[in-house]
Amino acid sequence: MSSPGPSTPRQLPANHFLSLPRPTFLTSAPATAPDVSTLAGADYDVDVRTGFMPPSPPVTRLPEEFAQWELTLGATLAAELQVGDKKTTTEKDWERAERWRATVRNLPTLSIASLRSSILLLRRAHQVLASIMHFYVHSAPPPPPGESVHIPAPIAVPLIGVSHELGVTPVLTYADTVLWNWTLLDPSRPVAVDNVSCGSLFSGTPSEMHFYTVSAQIELRGVEALDIMRSSLDEAFVGDALAVRRISAYLDRLAIVVDDVTRLMLTMFDGCVPAVFFNDVRPWFRGSAGSGRRWVYEGVPEEEAERAADLSGPSAGQSTLVHALDVFLGVDHTTHGPSASTPQTSLRAAPTFLEQMEKYMPGPHQAFIHNLASSAHAIRPLVLGQPQQSTLHTSYDAAVMALKRFRDAHIRIVTVYIVSQRAHAERAAREARGEVVVRKVGEKADIRGTGGTQLVPFLKETRAATLRTVVGKDA
Numbered sequence: 001m002s003s004p005g006p007s008t009p010r011q012l013p014a015n016h017f018l019s020l021p022r023p024t025f026l027t028s029a030p031a032t033a034p035d036v037s038t039l040a041g042a043d044y045d046v047d048v049r050t051g052f053m054p055p056s057p058p059v060t061r062l063p064e065e066f067a068q069w070e071l072t073l074g075a076t077l078a079a080e081l082q083v084g085d086k087k088t089t090t091e092k093d094w095e096r097a098e099r100w101r102a103t104v105r106n107l108p109t110l111s112i113a114s115l116r117s118s119i120l121l122l123r124r125a126h127q128v129l130a131s132i133m134h135f136y137v138h139s140a141p142p143p144p145p146g147e148s149v150h151i152p153a154p155i156a157v158p159l160i161g162v163s164h165e166l167g168v169t170p171v172l173t174y175a176d177t178v179l180w181n182w183t184l185l186d187p188s189r190p191v192a193v194d195n196v197s198c199g200s201l202f203s204g205t206p207s208e209m210h211f212y213t214v215s216a217q218i219e220l221r222g223v224e225a226l227d228i229m230r231s232s233l234d235e236a237f238v239g240d241a242l243a244v245r246r247i248s249a250y251l252d253r254l255a256i257v258v259d260d261v262t263r264l265m266l267t268m269f270d271g272c273v274p275a276v277f278f279n280d281v282r283p284w285f286r287g288s289a290g291s292g293r294r295w296v297y298e299g300v301p302e303e304e305a306e307r308a309a310d311l312s313g314p315s316a317g318q319s320t321l322v323h324a325l326d327v328f329l330g331v332d333h334t335t336h337g338p339s340a341s342t343p344q345t346s347l348r349a350a351p352t353f354l355e356q357m358e359k360y361m362p363g364p365h366q367a368f369i370h371n372l373a374s375s376a377h378a379i380r381p382l383v384l385g386q387p388q389q390s391t392l393h394t395s396y397d398a399a400v401m402a403l404k405r406f407r408d409a410h411i412r413i414v415t416v417y418i419v420s421q422r423a424h425a426e427r428a429a430r431e432a433r434g435e436v437v438v439r440k441v442g443e444k445a446d447i448r449g450t451g452g453t454q455l456v457p458f459l460k461e462t463r464a465a466t467l468r469t470v471v472g473k474d475a
């Protein structure tokens with residue numbers, strides 16, 4: 001079975017979140033109201049209990065036929081691979097890495113035909129192959145800028161094939177690190193925020209596990225937000241006074257859910273050590289985008305290889321949940337203010353960062369976003385059609401401001417985990433060279449995210465766009 005692409009609708013399963021009655025907190029909602037939202041009618045791989053995460057723990061091992069891939073990934077532990085361009089990496093580390101890299105080049109190029117019947121196996125294959133690829137690229141000393149990085153055919157060919165089946169890019173994504181990388185703490189209990197834990201893919205550190213786990217918890221807490229979106233769009237279709245009152249209540253609830261998501265995100269500080277994240281985890285994530293080096297996927301048709309040459313590494317910016325919140329609330333990231341990181345003239349034509357991130361999502365989740373975006377009965381126009389100071393305005397702004405608080409908190413996190421870490425690293429390097437370290441007031445380093453953004457101006461602009469969405473004067 002292959003995964004449905006954006007244009008291949010399927011029958012909705014009975015337990016699909018789009019097929020369910022309204023949230024119970026709105027007791028006055030009629031259970032018989034028709035599901036009229038444009039979200040209905042396709043399978044988006046969104047589950048009523050787990051949202052964008054699959055409903056049961058992902059497969060952790062491929063069948064025997066693909067044992068060599070699993071063994072090669074497992075051997076990275078014994079090889080104690082270090083990031084190739086890390087200051088502390090030695091000649092010996094490179095030699096050990098090169099021996100492991102040779103085993104990757106000598107793998108047979110396996111057919112993925114038998115994987116096509118199982119989306120669960122396809123996901124595991126993507127995770128394994130993309131992880132091997134990132135280990136392969138980043139455990140070697142990087143070639144000079146301008147030179148290409150070669151991905152051997154035994155990895156490149158099946159990775160391209162599997163990615164095609166899943167509708168996702170052939171590079172490590174948020175789906176590999178979070179959505180398809182979790183287990184239940186207590187298997188006798190259902191999937192829940194307090195019963196999920198992610199595995200470490202690269203550094204083997206508790207910080208890496210915590211980094212992914214927090215995102216998984218956010219995805220699970222966000223399930224209620226998806227439920228609220230669906231119910232609100234149903235009501236927007238009806239659009240009468242009662243519907244407007246219900247949407248207000250949904251939006252009030254949404255603000256609470258988003259604040260919970262923000263609280264969860266801030267628990268990053270409880271278990272992910274910034275220096276470990278910056279030095280031992282994040283370097284493995286880097287994609288080719290912004291690196292000045294193209295990744296050449298050997299053995300694949302030129303057109304496919306061209307599409308894969310310039311891709312970003314995983315970022316929670318690929319979380320469909322946050323995109324969905326933006327789309328649902330009508331946050332417009334295309335009209336940039338003066339602090340945007342890209343020149344004003346090129347803004348309208350170019351896709352926004354968030355739009356660019358969609359191709360890193362599994363195909364059905366991309367379809368979910370497109371469907372949500374094309375809803376004929378969107379919430380924001382309905383809100384704008386109501387009188388100023390109405391209850392709906394207040395509730396809408398409450399939800400938007402909760403999303404803005406999420407972005408405030410996210411900027412704090414990025415400051416601690418990247419901006420400050422980068423400043424420490426720079427200072428240490430200059431001091432080691434005997435240079436006097438003075439940074440002029442206002443001078444900022446050009447720091448890029450794994451998504452290739454100039455991250456500080458980008459994140460501030462994303463937050464500003466959220467604030468511009470507010471409709472009331474007093475918000």
Ligand code: HEM
Pocket residue numbers: 211214215218265268272277315316317318319322323407410413414417418448449450451452453454455458459462463
């Ligand atoms: C240590 C933790 C984190 C760090 C260092 C971090 C870093 C970043 C960076 C650098 C970007 C800029 C885009 C890029 O170029 O990659 C970004 C974007 C983004 N991140 Fe995070 N992130 C963290 C945790 C999270 C979590 C837990 C979430 C929640 C799902 C999240 C959601 C987002 C979103 C939605 C964006 C897109 C920009 C936006 O919508 O405001 N991040 N992140």
